[in-house]
Amino acid sequence: MNYYPEITPKEEVETDNVISHFILDFIDEDMAPGGQFEGLKVHTRFPPEPNGFLHIGHAKAIVIDFGTAELYDGLCNLRMDDTNPEKEDESYVKAIKQDIHWLGYDWGDRFYHASDYFEETYGYAEELIEKGLAFVCEQTPEEMRDARGTLTTPGTNSPWRDRPIDENMDLFRRMRAGEFPEGRYTLRAKIDMTSGNLNLRDPVIYRIAHKEHHRTGDTWCIYPMYDFAHPISDALEHITHSLCSLEFEDHRPLFDWVVANCSLPSKPRQIEFARLNINYTVMSKRKLRAIVEEGLVDGWDDPRLPTLSGLRRRGYTPRAIRDFCERNGVSKVPSVVDVKFLEYCLREDLNKRAPRAMSVLDPVRLTITNYPEGQSETFTVDNHPNDPKAGSHEITFSRHLLIEREDFMEDPPPKYYRLYPGNLVRLRGACIIRCTGCVKDDDGTVTEVFAEYIPGTYGGASPPGERVRGTIHWLDEETAVPCEVRLYDHLFTVEDPDGDTRDYHELLNPNSLTVLKNAFVEPWLATTHSKIGYQFMRQGYFIEDNHDSTNEHLVFNRSVSLRDSYKPEI
RNA sequence: UGGGAUGUAGCCAAGUGGUAAAGGCACGGGACUUUGACUCCCGGAUUCGCAGGUUCAAGUCCUGCCAUCCCAGCCA
Numbered sequence: 001m002n003y004y005p006e007i008t009p010k011e012e013v014e015t016d017n018v019i020s021h022f023i024l025d026f027i028d029e030d031m032a033p034g035g036q037f038e039g040l041k042v043h044t045r046f047p048p049e050p051n052g053f054l055h056i057g058h059a060k061a062i063v064i065d066f067g068t069a070e071l072y073d074g075l076c077n078l079r080m081d082d083t084n085p086e087k088e089d090e091s092y093v094k095a096i097k098q099d100i101h102w103l104g105y106d107w108g109d110r111f112y113h114a115s116d117y118f119e120e121t122y123g124y125a126e127e128l129i130e131k132g133l134a135f136v137c138e139q140t141p142e143e144m145r146d147a148r149g150t151l152t153t154p155g156t157n158s159p160w161r162d163r164p165i166d167e168n169m170d171l172f173r174r175m176r177a178g179e180f181p182e183g184r185y186t187l188r189a190k191i192d193m194t195s196g197n198l199n200l201r202d203p204v205i206y207r208i209a210h211k212e213h214h215r216t217g218d219t220w221c222i223y224p225m226y227d228f229a230h231p232i233s234d235a236l237e238h239i240t241h242s243l244c245s246l247e248f249e250d251h252r253p254l255f256d257w258v259v260a261n262c263s264l265p266s267k268p269r270q271i272e273f274a275r276l277n278i279n280y281t282v283m284s285k286r287k288l289r290a291i292v293e294e295g296l297v298d299g300w301d302d303p304r305l306p307t308l309s310g311l312r313r314r315g316y317t318p319r320a321i322r323d324f325c326e327r328n329g330v331s332k333v334p335s336v337v338d339v340k341f342l343e344y345c346l347r348e349d350l351n352k353r354a355p356r357a358m359s360v361l362d363p364v365r366l367t368i369t370n371y372p373e374g375q376s377e378t379f380t381v382d383n384h385p386n387d388p389k390a391g392s393h394e395i396t397f398s399r400h401l402l403i404e405r406e407d408f409m410e411d412p413p414p415k416y417y418r419l420y421p422g423n424l425v426r427l428r429g430a431c432i433i434r435c436t437g438c439v440k441d442d443d444g445t446v447t448e449v450f451a452e453y454i455p456g457t458y459g460g461a462s463p464p465g466e467r468v469r470g471t472i473h474w475l476d477e478e479t480a481v482p483c484e485v486r487l488y489d490h491l492f493t494v495e496d497p498d499g500d501t502r503d504y505h506e507l508l509n510p511n512s513l514t515v516l517k518n519a520f521v522e523p524w525l526a527t528t529h530s531k532i533g534y535q536f537m538r539q540g541y542f543i544e545d546n547h548d549s550t551n552e553h554l555v556f557n558r559s560v561s562l563r564d565s566y567k568p569e570i
Numbered sequence: 571u572g573g574g575a576u577g578u579a580g581c582c583a584a585g586u587g588g589u590a591a592a593g594g595c596a597c598g599g600g601a602c603u604u605u606g607a608c609u610c611c612c613g614g615a616u617u618c619g620c621a622g623g624u625u626c627a628a629g630u631c632c633u634g635c636c637a638u639c640c641c642a643g644c645c646a
Contacts, residue, residue: 149572247639249641563606
């Protein structure tokens with residue numbers, strides 16, 4: 001399989017759950033007559049750092065950044081925030097672009113890099129020096145830390161703070177020229193060492209790094225810090241609204257300081273929102289990378305991971321993910337969304353669109369004793385119960401069938417509607433049968449179940465007088481296609497792995513993956529390869545694994561189970 | 571002991587001083603059903619972190635307190 005994710009057509013992911021929230025209110029103000037952006041087009045940007053794979057937390061940011069632009073008929077740029085050559089790599093860029101396209105968003109020809117602006121950014125640094133607003137500092141990292149003060153005590157000025165402008169300029173140019181080793185000098189903004197906001201205590205805006213950059217190569221040996229490069233990049237792209245997560249709230253005064261003191265072509269407004277968290281998983285790139293690199297999962301796209309590539313492999317649809325993000329709303333409350341809500345959004349989408357099929361995950365033989373050996377017939381079943389347009393396909397029936405082991409009990413609890421001796425059950429799409437018994441091996445394991453079909457009930461004809469409450473799925477032993485099925489559960493056993501003091505290795509769910517090697521599906525699936533997968537009736541939604549499934553060896557991942565209100569009465 | 575934010579049902583989340591505190595998820599009950607699915611009904615906050623105050627009227631305004639989150643990278 002391994003299909004390459006294409007741009008999802010927009011109408012494929014159209015959702016209409018937009019509700020008003022504070023960001024929209026701010027934008028409305030700004031665009032209204034008298035507002036600071038009156039007459040302009042709303043212009044946002046999504047600025048990932050290419051140092052890891054995108055996860056569903058990013059999806060929220062993407063939906064907000066691209067979605068807001070769409071809402072106002074504006075534009076959203078894609079920009080790689082690549083100001084730290086030490087951590088970033090081109091290989092992530094491709095994956096990031098793929099994931100955004102998959103979600104159904106497009107940046108047109110506006111794909112940029114912070115590194116595109118290194119020359120301009122450098123120029124703004126010289127401007128600050130010229131204005132006496134930046135200085136070259138010689139403090140070591142340790143000295144700088146000591147002089148920064150603490151959360152409750154003010155910092156003290158660097159001894160180099162009042163270096164003459166000419167000297168600053170000379171040193172800064174020589175930093176660029178590569179005359180100094182890493183760490184020897186930094187360029188710092190001259191703001192306020194006594195500020196309660198640590199970000200304003202003369203922050204470093206340029207550091208020396210003799211590192212090859214993935215795009216600019218060895219052109220530069222000094223690199224701007226995020227706080228300096230970001231507002232400049234935004235302004236150069238004429239971004240109106242720079243939407244970011246809450247932890248940058250403290251940085252807004254610095255963002256505004258840069259915008260106010262550099263001769264930039266526009267003045268973007270930064271607005272912060274709470275990032276998305278989901279229980280039973282982790283969302284930090286650092287932790288995800290550790291899990292991947294330690295081989296605890298099968299790569300960045302392991303279906304148990306909250307990465308977009310993992311969710312895609314798991315069978316999540318772009319629509320479900322966008323819907324999830326939109327329905328969660330936008331606020332400033334740090335929140336943890338129940339993973340059940342994510343699952344609900346997937347079922348909501350797949351229920352409408354996924355073709356239905358039958359699969360037996362844990363088979364046991366069912367023999368219809370009054371059906372002749374060697375005989376066989378074909379039934380036509382609808383691909384979707386509520387959507388005739390979805391078409392139909394054929395299944396075969398014969399004396400020996402396969403059913404789910406849990407659909408037979410010799411001695412069932414009350415209100416068990418499935419097979420047990422004497423009980424009537426409907427075989428989905430075929431006929432009604434009466435269970436007549438079973439045989440077991442020496443361990444007491446059921447090895448074969450027996451039943452008789454009730455003549456005249458083929459094709460779903462009305463039951464004969466008795467109420468048939470149970471319907472089970474089944475396969476024809478003759479035509480069933482063997483396959484592998486992978487079932488997934490939470491990656492972690494605790495709701496909040498980040499908040500747990502134990503090492504995360506202890507919190508990993510040992511049963512997060514269950515591989516079923518003895519499962520079967522209808523022959524129809526061997527040729528259909530539905531891109532959004534299938535509903536295996538009474539079980540859940542499954543999709544072919546985009547790494548491992550082949551025509552010779554089908555592999556299905558369970559995207560999400562069906563809701564199940566069956567509660568055994570003990 | 572600093573600065574910045576946030577507190578409305580188990581989880582998200584509307585609410586921008588005016589009769590009865592949206593909606594969704596989860597959960598429970600019921601109807602329907604050739605998926606114990608879907609769909610459809612019904613159910614929950616005398617109360618909005620707490621305490622005072624202003625007002626004819628406060629979740630919405632004021633004061634104080636409490637709790638939680640973020641910030642001391644030459645990361646983003």
